Amino acid sequence: MGNKLQDFLETQVYPSQIWQSVFRHGRPVNDRNRSLAVLSNVFLHLHPIRLPRYATKYTYTWGMGGISFLLFLVETVTGILLMFYYHPTDTLAYADIKSLEFDVPFGMLLRNMHRWGAHMMVLAVWFHMYRVFLTGSYKKPREFNWGVGVILLTITLFMSFTGYLLPWDQLAMWAITVGTNMARATPFLGHEGPFAEYLGMKNNNDVRFALLGGTVVGGPTLIRFYVLHCIAVPFVMSFLLSVHFWRIRKDGGISGPQSARLANLNKVTQVKAAQGKKVEATTENKAEK
């Protein structure tokens, strides 16, 4: 049976025009085809074709960057499905959540996965930063990408924060009230902040008013947070994620110590410099640098 299926695949399927148009390389049974598979696949080509062995070890990377991205995808998929059942208005939002829990098949599981996935994503992003710090991976030449990462971390928190309002229950409303009350106190721009009186800030024209679309958390806040949560912030986030991934590759792939040979060469250079001898730059070690 197995042989028959194998024969059928090899004689009828793999050589067919349809198969050949999708996969432009042979099956990934040898290193050459596996390299081609990574190279010619838009998702896999985020990876290099080959990488040093330590970079495949979980104890080095903790996998937190990848897990963050996986959870970003989980949030996108579950989020899109949730949008089918949700009206962002103060009269319908809460009832829609109830209907997700009691009427929609697997609605509760969907909502749970979206919420717990968001919490997991916050944790994954924090621990990604923790690992990158502890391995000193933000150092030259990855300074800029570290900065992009810090912004992405902030955006992750903001995504979670804007999503917190959408169930429109007491927990949501008051968490957002507490959170956005901080904006009242922004210097110059919040009506209770220092020096705000010089700019004529009142509770109906300051930065908090712009964020809430009103003087208290209400219907206009819900639609603002909904658009921020579902469209605006994910858009910015996808843009920055692209930069983040691209720069990992452009900055030399995953961080790691200099290769043993290079490190040794540097050591010799340092020792000679310490001894006050002039180091002759041979063509060989110029090429190394």
Added chain:
Amino acid sequence: MEETTAVTMYSLENFIEILTLPDNIPIVILITMLVTYTGIAFYKAFDNDKRIAAGRPVWEGEPHNQEKVHTWPHLLNIEFIVAILVMAGLTLWSTFLNAPLEEPANNSVTPNPSKAPWYFLGLQEMLVYFDPWIAGVILPSIIIGGLVAIPYIDTNPKGNGYYTWKDRKFAISVFMFGWLLWIVLIIEGTFLRGPGWNFFMPGEYWDAHKVVPLVNVNFYELLNIDPTTPWLIRELPALALTGAYFSIIPFVVAKLNKKFYEDLGLIRYSVTIMLLLLLASLPIKMVLRLTLNLKYLIVTPWFNI
């Protein structure tokens, strides 16, 4: 009579109830992850330190580990397994624990305590010590800006791309201090702050009518300065103290540790020392509150610090 009060006032039931609230489960996971991953990192760091001391390459730099392997299958295998485990974990978590849903939003019923989402409780906890414009706006901006600045002010070329402690003692200590402070504040804000944002020990009943004496005083009151004195004169000691904190300490540190100053140069050193002093200002204010009941250090007509 007193005994029964003691039993109801101090029982772990209330604490366990808060600990197992569905929305607080991430904090329990956070603590577990912190212990596990810090353990892994420092185990590897001390191992590498021993290797460096013995003149051997670090674990990441071993010839065997430097060897190039193919992404397919060596990396994709482990990515696939991790992805499956994460998805299985998330599905199990979502099957057995429901996301909370309270009563419909109501502007006229304020829950006590009102808390921000758990990841912002560090900021909410800072509100105890600083006014909202500092705790809610200035400090978060400085945290973000300070994190972005790290690669540009840490000029130590060592410890790039491998776990180590000895090569980066200072950088790691500062980061760990900030990171642990952030987590401690989240834990405190979640588990130990009850109605009225009052402090409750684990097991203490969250009494909305807890009587807390308002004994906090401003710095000039500690010095017995007449509150009706013109504010600039009244605040002179506090302004002098704050000025000294941000000017004399950088000067003294630069003098005492010339190498640190010279390695960084004027601009990098100024940014670094200011960030360090700002980082230290939070625990300093916390200690002053606990010991001297200090409310504000500086009181001006526009803002208080």
